[in-house]
Amino acid sequence: MKVIVCNNSEEMSKVAAQIFADRIRKKPNIVLGLATGGTPVKMYKELIRMHKEEGLDFSKVVSFNLDEYLGISGNHHQSYRYFMDTNLFNHININKSNTHVLNGKAKDAAAECKTYEDAIKKAGGIDIQLLGIGGNGHIAFNEPGSPKDSRTRIVDLTKKTIEDNARFFVDVNEVPKQALSMGNGTIMEAKEIVLIADKTSKADALSKSIEGPVTEQVPASLLQAHKNTTFVIDTDAAVKLKKKYESPKATASKGGCCCK
Ligand code: PGA
Numbered sequence: 001m002k003v004i005v006c007n008n009s010e011e012m013s014k015v016a017a018q019i020f021a022d023r024i025r026k027k028p029n030i031v032l033g034l035a036t037g038g039t040p041v042k043m044y045k046e047l048i049r050m051h052k053e054e055g056l057d058f059s060k061v062v063s064f065n066l067d068e069y070l071g072i073s074g075n076h077h078q079s080y081r082y083f084m085d086t087n088l089f090n091h092i093n094i095n096k097s098n099t100h101v102l103n104g105k106a107k108d109a110a111a112e113c114k115t116y117e118d119a120i121k122k123a124g125g126i127d128i129q130l131l132g133i134g135g136n137g138h139i140a141f142n143e144p145g146s147p148k149d150s151r152t153r154i155v156d157l158t159k160k161t162i163e164d165n166a167r168f169f170v171d172v173n174e175v176p177k178q179a180l181s182m183g184n185g186t187i188m189e190a191k192e193i194v195l196i197a198d199k200t201s202k203a204d205a206l207s208k209s210i211e212g213p214v215t216e217q218v219p220a221s222l223l224q225a226h227k228n229t230t231f232v233i234d235t236d237a238a239v240k241l242k243k244k245y246e247s248p249k250a251t252a253s254k255g256g257c258c259c260k
Helices: 009-026 041-054 080-087 109-122 159-168 184-188 200-211 219-225 248-253
Strands: 002-006 031-034 062-065 067-069 128-131 153-156 178-181 192-197 229-234
Touching (some): 002 009, 009 128, 009 192, 041 080, 062 080, 200 229, 219 229
Parallel strands (some): 031 128, 128 192, 192 229
């Protein structure tokens, strides 16, 4: 597991975008795992800039998103399908039929989850998965206690997650109480994982995930057992880490990624 500590959220976004752009250039028909939330917004803006100014080509890219609220449709302005369309897909040359987001309005939600797992397998598995992290250490909607071998399924959201996500809704009571989410086991099968985090509100979860014991109580700590995971975080999010980690400059000099 690698940890890169960036100076700020802007640098974190550029470093993460650079990693994804590099992988897309190397494998144009790459299968991306994508995330929603406040953290990836600037990274997606940077990918859009790279598409427009540097010709980064998404025409053969396939994507699978981590999760979706249960009970709301893809047209709902707080659905994750809507988020992905407005924050990324509408601004790049990705083929929308290659973009997969779980259907929160599926008549049979359990069947929808099973179909999603099958589609990931049929696509050859996820090459690189983007993750955010919850203040409670969750990845996707795998809340503390989610089994390490869990698959895409219906999950109950914790009070903390509902409160954290209330900022996107008019009222906390509007936040769905359940979601469809890739499982920890689904995520761990990605060939490469990049977790991004900024803000001090993530510092405690990151210190437990990176320097604490591997436990299902802190789902992101499970990533310690993954062979190719990079945490790209900023100094605010790193404030509780005890060890010293690489800066983006050090990573670039080793032929890794770089920040313009
Ligand atoms: P955020 O959410 O990017 O909005 O902070 C991340 C998460 O809960 O996984």
